[in-house]
Amino acid sequence: MPRSSPHPSALFSLRPYNDEKQRGKGVVEDARNSHLVSAHPGGGFALDVGFNIRSKSSTTTLATLGRGDTDIHISGGSIARIQCSFEVDLQTGIVMLYDRSHSQTTQVFGEFATPFELGRSRKVVVQKNLNTIIGMGGVGRNLVMFELIWHQNPLETMRQVNDRYQKIGDYEENPCLACTIVDDTETVPPTRAVTRIHTPAGRAQPLRIRYAKIPPQLGAGTYGVVHRAVDVDSGKLIAVKILKRPGSPNLQQWRVQLKREVDFLSQLDHPHIVPLIALQKWDEPEVEIIMELQHGSLESLVTGKSFDKQELQQIAVLVFHHSLQALDRINLLGLIHRDMKPANILFKELHGQYVFLLADFGLSNHTSVAHTFMGSPVYMAPEMFEKGCQQTHKVDVWALFVTMMWTLDIGGFRQLVEKAKSLGDLEEIRKEVLSGARKPNLSSIQEMAIEDPAKRASAAQMLVKCFNGEGLSTPRNKIAALIETPSTVPNVRRDTQPDGRKVAARVSLRTGTSSLLPQTRSRARNAGIKKLQNKAPGPMARYLIPMPGNFPEEDAKP
Template sequence: MPSRRREGHPLALFYLVAYDNNQNAKDALAHSDNRHHVWMREDGTLALDIGFNIRSRSSAILATIGRNDTDIRLHRPSISKLHCSFEIDLHTNVVMLHDRSFHGTTQVYGENATPFEHQRQRQVVVQEDLNTVIGMGGARRNLYQFELIWYRKPAESMEMVKNRQEISRGYEDPPSLIRTVFDEGDTEPPSRRETRPHTAGPRQKMRYATIGPPLGSGQFGTVHKAVDADTGKLMAVKILRRPVAASGQDNWTPSQYHALKREVEHLSELDHPNIVDYITSQGWDGPEVEIFMGLKAGTLKSLLESGNCPTVAESVFHHILQALDCLAMKDIIHRDVKPENILWVLLPDGQHQFQLGDFGLCNRAVTAFTTVGSPIFMAPEMLWKGEQTHKVDVWSLFVTMLWTLDAGGFRHMSRKFKSVGETQEAVQAAASNLDVVSKIQEMAVVNPLERASAAQMLVKCFNGAGLSTPRNRVPALISTPAVAAAERSPSPVSSSLAGRSAPKNLRRPEKNANMWTAQKRIEKARYPPRAQSPGLRSIRMGEGNASG
């Protein structure tokens, strides 16, 4: 018999060793049927590699384990012909353990185990620090016990799975390593799908594991990339920790608690391709609240700052208009539209799909009254303590487009604004003077009653494509002299948003400054501020982010 290898196979993802000195596991590792996948560690113990070193006709199966005609053979009679298998989720590139045994005698153990349970599918994710011990056979499911030891961190393992075909090139295994084909009739267990929210049946706790470092953090918690331990699907989880009060007790203030509940309630009733998808939430009675949402590739801000992206302005504009129109139909105001809160995914055709996310400041129009949001993107009525409507978000999207197009050097200039009033004067100057946004300047009208709605802009710019509002309920745009002049320009909207040249330095000419000041005075007289409300110039940058 040839000597044992002294190192793992370069194509392996992890290896199995006998757990807790389990003798049956030791015998299986030493058996001649499994010798091609086994190597000897420095301490003399045997390890069995599992990964792309074990070839199969199926691209989704890493290895099968059973009594015969499987990749790894266990010889005790209580083991099923096909007992379990390690398989790849081809959509997410995670590895899952499937229980294929006749009597359901496969189980997982370990500190962070998510064991097989009634009413859940007989499958679980396996990765470093998750489901690290497996047992098979016998009434206690521990006749054989193996420990899984991974060569790489979860994110690195997923990347290797993703690039498996390229990585496997150049390796030729002897015929003895190629798997035999097992009986397909024994591979499908009965369906035991996990019950999700909004379906009949008892609700079960979401079981998950985080992957890699946090995606972001805030005052009360962090956002992580995570994997659903039962389905293998990737998602984002916002973990919010109760703040510790002076008394030493963990608790939310009433406004914080209601803001969180409001975010979840509003997200749960929204179903739109351009709004981040809500999955579920849990832990409201515990020390941590977990909110699960669809995982995205990144934010608009990070995409544009990377410099490695095609022109996306028109797609951003169209997609977020659709999201805002959907919100308006639900009487919901987002109140924090900005590049950091616009997420994206790459579609199979290579196009970007943009989605509006982070609904932490959203509210119903009838109950929205506090000054919240990011100062640069705030609408004037937010500072005047005026009535808040869905037009608040339209103004914010206009400013977002200035930032996206970097119209007149807006990105650099926005870092120097000292007050919200200064920001809003620059926005007005841009709407009046920059050709690149001249076709959408109705979104930057100070008076919210005369400002365009998302539905109106969808009709004007995209012939109503993507409307949630019925077309016959979309009123005509209110025309002003400046808008009428822009309408006479022959330039199409699409070319304006595709990045036509704009002035390098955005300055507000005096004649336009006087015009804007007069307009501001008229609007303040028409919509007087509430008592003790701050003026535009009294709100300093970075203030005005109250909750509620």
């Protein structure tokens, strides 16, 4: 007996489409598929596909379709034993359609379709408003056709998939196919991912990345917008920065700035710098920069979630360490960022922990030619306000110090930043930064907030001082000694508790004083801290805190 409405665990339903010869209707009426049938609100019946099926293929397969030992049976000599399958990407929660037929007789249709193409892998993303009609069999791949009726929008579907794979259960067995093994010798799935290679000029160019936007957009600026999207051929989430080509008076400057960002990112391969995936449509009205999608920005993380003081300190230490590594790397290349701020420090969740990455290099420049007034004024170093003054990587060090003040909200600093509107306000912020550097809160890193850039610390020097050089790109023999005043040198030592347990000293960004943290599993768990590596820590040892939750709504732009 068909269900009166779609199964609550189904992600979508397959309704017969363009069914003049009623082949699709025959599939729905096949007794072997009867346990999947439900009445469609628009009339007729459909097959429910999702977590109501326990597929015999694999845990990531929602359903297989074909004339063989499959989850949904389709009769006919033009249909392969395993014609196609719906599978999920466990990293993203995206649903994909795989063509499993040797003769490649599965295809997608519709207004917003991205068909299987020569040179691409035989899989595409399926979601609401994308590849909503599938066909199979025959030369036209249209002997049997179905329309995919989705029950949620793409973001909700992704959340539903991710939640479901965290708790397996409530699957509905196919009574005809229970405890059987799929014989897929006729349709072996592809095992090798398609790799896009950047080829030199004159050779065949790589295939353009096809993507579908996932609303809402992530952000907008002077030059364009940034969208959350999915690569329809891989199922991976990406960020797409779409830049509108300006009018002729500004075109040359625009080209130079865009080329600067792309050239900059193409030189970098660093765990704390957002990687560039591709630049495409260079000769079209809208140019696309495609980058790896992150979970959010430091700004959205700190302002969007509630953290106690201890958690905020731990986040600040992570941001500080990861950002120093990124700045040291770009300095080694003779480059500067010039727009370091909380909105341009992104984060992702990796193995349950935060990882911070530096992004948005549109204002980056080589140290030999950086003279212009650019960046976010609140975070700009004093020398950036001086006309014609040559800028160095030290401007990024100043900006990171200001970012730490904002993160820890030293003396209500965030509110001061939010209210800054005039040059007078900026002068007030500069004084507050200099004052903050002298306070116990941040005195252990005050070398970053020295007005004279020649005397200001470098990122490499701070990595050596605070983290024993962990994450350095600059060779140690190239790093000048950091001049420290006795009042600011942290009292760092290793000691033991009365019971003999070893403890590690670390500096608190909040207090600027040493504190003892027993290196025991129970204490670390109770404090919500997870130590990354069993090595002797520096004055500001590297700690991570568990992610309080995922932030899909906080996905951030590159």
